[in-house]
Amino acid sequence: MRLKYFAWVRERVGKTDEEIVVPDHVGTVGELMDWLAGQGEEYAHAFENRKVIRAAIDHVHVKPEAAIADAREIAFFPPMTGG
Amino acid sequence: MTPTIRLQSEDFDAAIEAAKLTRGRTDIGAVVTFTGICRDHEAGHGVSAMTLEHYPGMAEAEIARHVDEARRRWPLLGVTVIHRFGRMQPGDNIVLVVTAAAHRHAAFESAEFLMDYLKTRAPFWKHEERPGGMGWVEAKDADDAAAGRWQRPRKDAAE
Numbered sequence: 001m002r003l004k005y006f007a008w009v010r011e012r013v014g015k016t017d018e019e020i021v022v023p024d025h026v027g028t029v030g031e032l033m034d035w036l037a038g039q040g041e042e043y044a045h046a047f048e049n050r051k052v053i054r055a056a057i058d059h060v061h062v063k064p065e066a067a068i069a070d071a072r073e074i075a076f077f078p079p080m081t082g083g
Numbered sequence: 084m085t086p087t088i089r090l091q092s093e094d095f096d097a098a099i100e101a102a103k104l105t106r107g108r109t110d111i112g113a114v115v116t117f118t119g120i121c122r123d124h125e126a127g128h129g130v131s132a133m134t135l136e137h138y139p140g141m142a143e144a145e146i147a148r149h150v151d152e153a154r155r156r157w158p159l160l161g162v163t164v165i166h167r168f169g170r171m172q173p174g175d176n177i178v179l180v181v182t183a184a185a186h187r188h189a190a191f192e193s194a195e196f197l198m199d200y201l202k203t204r205a206p207f208w209k210h211e212e213r214p215g216g217m218g219w220v221e222a223k224d225a226d227d228a229a230a231g232r233w234q235r236p237r238k239d240a241a242e
């Protein structure tokens with residue numbers, strides 16, 4: 001699946017997007033954040049305060065409990081500050 | 084009624100967009116336009132410029148979902164939402180919401196509803212250029228509270 005990062009999550013991870021293969025035991029958005037946090041220093045830094053990071057699956061806001069099995073694109077970003 | 088939703092880097096003209104909604108129509112009795120503008124200060128520090136980052140694809144989809152919700156709640160005859168992205172300087176337009184209805188309450192309330200949701204749910208992020216350096220704007224609790232009040236049933240909100 002494709003991952004996308006925005007704002008300071010993007011800055012910390014050091015890339016705008018990437019294609020990844022997720023291990024079978026990672027079933028939810030929250031578990032995906034836990035797994036990503038273990039993928040290196042930059043990911044650990046980006047996902048150190050997971051409670052503030054928001055997620056979207058295929059352009060729809062989701063909660064950490066959301067299942068990722070059918071996701072094509074998952075995005076991680078800070079709380080929004082538009083308008 | 085087909086809403087107009089646009090994301091663009093270029094500026095917009097609020098008067099022209101409002102006129103487009105009413106041209107040739109005699110059933111519209113109220114038009115509200117809200118324009119959000121880049122300020123030169125924020126939370127006690129100066130702002131010399133800001134860059135708005137957005138999530139292409141999701142931003143349009145999320146705004147469209149809120150416009151649909153506004154149309155379910157109020158009898159709207161026209162809606163236009165334009166949100167800019169890219170670098171802006173103090174005084175520049177950032178966002179435009181125009182709502183048209185037969186009566187003023189629907190136009191006022193739906194414009195406010197759309198702005199409250201745009202600020203907290205539409206995937207945009209502001210990066211400021213300040214005297215001491217650069218920084219991401221933090222989300223405000225007050226904006227969450229403003230959006231949260233629309234979650235009450237409409238009937239209660241009117242009482």
